[in-house]
Amino acid sequence: MTLNSPQGKQNTPLLDVQDLEVAFFTKDGVVAAVNGISYRLGHGDILGIVGESGSGKSVSSLALLRLIPEPPARILGGRALFADGTGAPRDLLKMAPEELRGVRGRQIAVIFQDPMTSLNPVMTIGNQIAEAIRVNLGQGGRAARKRAIEVLSHVGIPRAAERLDDYPHQFSGGMRQRVMIAMAISCEPKLLIADEPTTALDVTIQAQIVDLVKRLQAEMGMAVIWITHDLGVIARLAHRVNVMYAGSIVEMAPIREIFRAPSHPYTLGLLNSVPRPDLPRDAELAYIEGAPPDMVRLPSGCAFHPRCAYRRERCLSEKPPLLPIDAEHSAACWYWEEVRAASARATPPQGPAT
Numbered sequence: 001m002t003l004n005s006p007q008g009k010q011n012t013p014l015l016d017v018q019d020l021e022v023a024f025f026t027k028d029g030v031v032a033a034v035n036g037i038s039y040r041l042g043h044g045d046i047l048g049i050v051g052e053s054g055s056g057k058s059v060s061s062l063a064l065l066r067l068i069p070e071p072p073a074r075i076l077g078g079r080a081l082f083a084d085g086t087g088a089p090r091d092l093l094k095m096a097p098e099e100l101r102g103v104r105g106r107q108i109a110v111i112f113q114d115p116m117t118s119l120n121p122v123m124t125i126g127n128q129i130a131e132a133i134r135v136n137l138g139q140g141g142r143a144a145r146k147r148a149i150e151v152l153s154h155v156g157i158p159r160a161a162e163r164l165d166d167y168p169h170q171f172s173g174g175m176r177q178r179v180m181i182a183m184a185i186s187c188e189p190k191l192l193i194a195d196e197p198t199t200a201l202d203v204t205i206q207a208q209i210v211d212l213v214k215r216l217q218a219e220m221g222m223a224v225i226w227i228t229h230d231l232g233v234i235a236r237l238a239h240r241v242n243v244m245y246a247g248s249i250v251e252m253a254p255i256r257e258i259f260r261a262p263s264h265p266y267t268l269g270l271l272n273s274v275p276r277p278d279l280p281r282d283a284e285l286a287y288i289e290g291a292p293p294d295m296v297r298l299p300s301g302c303a304f305h306p307r308c309a310y311r312r313e314r315c316l317s318e319k320p321p322l323l324p325i326d327a328e329h330s331a332a333c334w335y336w337e338e339v340r341a342a343s344a345r346a347t348p349p350q351g352p353a354t
């Protein structure tokens with residue numbers, strides 16, 4: 001299947017995740033963080049991963065690079081085939097530490113929500129970028145500094161050469177995130193994993209960062225996994241979306257389909273909580289009722305059933321797998337047809353610009 005690649009030419013996806021399962025073994029019990037998820041990411045694709053806090057977005061993505069604390073975390077199963085184009089796909093989860101180090105940063109780069117925790121406060125921005133370039137590309141001295149200026153200008157930092165000797169605290173939050181992006185793209189990765197990189201920023205700056213990543217993605221052709229709890233952000237950026245709930249993917253579709261014909265009750269709830277520019281400002285946002293599940297004791301059957309307006313007897317005992325709706329769209333709901341029919345009657349919130 002090459003469906004999720006906009007180019008549609010490559011037969012082998014860049015990333016093919018199969019049945020990934022991750023748990024945390026804690027003194028309070030086993031946290032079922034990621035419960036057997038599978039998806040594919042094409043070369044140059046932008047995949048949005050959306051879901052409430054605690055749904056497994058970060059753990060499922062960071063586990064691919066073993067950037068999770070093991071222990072208490074343990075990868076219980078699955079494969080993550082990465083095809084960088086230089087040979088047969090390799091399973092990231094089976095790589096020896098030094099092989100994985102060659103992938104991390106170089107081929108797959110990660111940016112996080114809070115740049116201050118990733119940047120060293122007592123090292124200049126220039127030295128930090130140069131260090132990343134030295135480690136990942138083996139370039140040092142003048143060449144690394146020159147490349148640092150290049151990437152900083154590229155991500156829209158004004159007077160980049162002058163700012164190399166500044167420290168992180170001398171940059172605003174948005175500018176720090178640009179610095180993180182500069183470091184991430186300095187070695188032209190095939191995949192950028194962005195874990196809620198704009199969540200801490202105000203809306204205007206958030207939009208600028210999203211636009212920046214979109215531009216870089218188009219110029220460099222890298223694929224992006226963008227993690228967020230905000231479908232509004234995804235609408236500006238992603239080609240495809242995985243909706244996660246309680247460590248499982250509950251709906252998977254091209255972004256337009258998610259807005260046009262949401263087919264899982266949880267997705268419907270998320271859409272209803274996206275601010276609506278087309279409605280009066282004081283119209284209340286409809287949040288999803290109920291609390292996210294206890295990940296140590298997940299509800300029986302469909303984990304969403306305690307919060308679901310569509311539940312029937314079957315949902316309490318049988319966990320629905322992702323059921324195919326069409327070639328590109330699937331939903332893990334026994335009653336997706338009903339949900340879809342209901343969503344067709346409602347006015348959808350503003351989706352991606354056409």
Ligand SMILES: Nc1ncnc2c1ncn2[C@@H]1O[C@H](COP(=O)(O)OP(=O)(O)O)[C@@H](O)[C@H]1O
Nearest residue numbers: 024031033052053054055056057058059060295
């Ligand atoms: N260090 C940890 N110890 C125990 N449980 C954890 C740890 N990190 C994450 N978890 C649990 O794993 C689940 C998934 O977490 P995460 O992927 O971070 O969620 P998200 O990114 O969607 O907010 C959550 O239930 C969370 O409580």
Ligand SMILES: [Mg+2]
Nearest residue numbers: 057058059195
């Ligand atoms: Mg997270």
